């Protein structure tokens with residue numbers, strides 16, 4: 067490279083850092099960072115796809131540091147440090163501005179962390195360790211924030227052959243985790259070859275496991291089970307229930323009208339036509355009866371901190387407020403209290419969070435069993451921090467006579 071080419075290269079490297087710095091300085095944590103970025107890129111068409119990829123990676127890598135580096139350190143230095151820790155392939159930016167780090171970029175993560183021990187404190191990446199459940203391995207969980215999670219797909223019943231054919235034809239590499247679960251690099255754009263919701267569902271590995279403890283309890287394979295997914299969002303767990311449980315009569319509800327509209331579209335693509343959809347706010351006790359009947363099963367995939375998924379949304383490390391944990395736990399108690407009014411005696415409640423916090427999980431299990439008419443069947447952490455997946459908590463209860 068001659069001198070003038072080097073100058074161009076250098077200024078282009080600095081420009082990326084400047085864009086990332088400005089974006090980070092103007093972000094206020096009030097919306098998910100991916101939406102903020104989307105708005106910025108749609109207003110700034112000058113950034114092509116390569117620019118968008120580089121700027122997004124710089125910002126996301128930066129968030130992965132949490133509050134672990136000296137707050138006095140300039141953002142551009144933190145951006146370099148984050149790139150060195152999180153990325154595995156040589157970076158043009160590091161090559162230009164810190165070539166010795168670029169040489170070491172493929173080193174194992176523990177070596178890189180130890181190399182930076184004077185400026186980077188692994189213990190303070192995740193500022194809420196005192197809120198963690200004792201079932202979570204603190205060291206491995208904290209380390210997971212420096213590792214990009216993978217993308218997981220659930221193959222729908224009867225679609226395995228066509229999905230494999232299409233992936234192989236498009237030369238897309240993937241891993242089989244078990245027959246219905248495929249895993250991909252997070253950057254893989256699979257919707258260019260696969261029909262989402264019809265052939266595959268984009269669903270985290272552990273989210274795919276959430277109904278296993280429920281299925282085990284439903285021993286009569288011919289029984290029609292009435293299921294109410296009372297925090298349905300766009301229906302991830304409902305489609306799983308439809309695929310996994312043999313005969314279900316499905317009712318879905320949520321507080322958000324627009325998300326139920328998304329659910330309707332997804333269900334159409336998924337071929338699910340026979341269901342009831344309602345707008346219900348379970349934080350309050352309804353004056354009118356919500357239903358004239360009770361359900362065999364309620365799935366309460368409750369709103370939560372989402373702390374088990376923050377490796378995908380690392381901006382939460384800097385912006386989440388600790389007091390929100392208690393607010394979520396109280397909301398979860400209200401939702402379960404009000405929903406189980408419509409659970410048959412002997413019926414099953416599956417409680418799900420994507421949180422690693424004790425207050426939202428074990429403490430709420432104590433509340434449900436001590437203050438409500440529920441007896442615990444089993445609980446489980448579905449931990450994903452060793453496999454680039456999300457961590458979820460599930461608890462299954464049976465309704466007792468009062």
Ligand SMILES: C[S@@+](CC[C@H](N)C(=O)[O-])C[C@H]1O[C@@H](n2cnc3c(N)ncnc32)[C@H](O)[C@@H]1O
Nearest residue numbers: 297298299302303320321347348349367368369
């Ligand atoms: C974790 S998400 C559910 C995810 C969904 N089950 C899935 O698998 O894709 C929690 C949902 O609870 C809903 N929610 C929040 N507050 C609620 C309330 N008071 N009553 C009922 N649903 C509520 C949210 O709108 C959100 O869609």
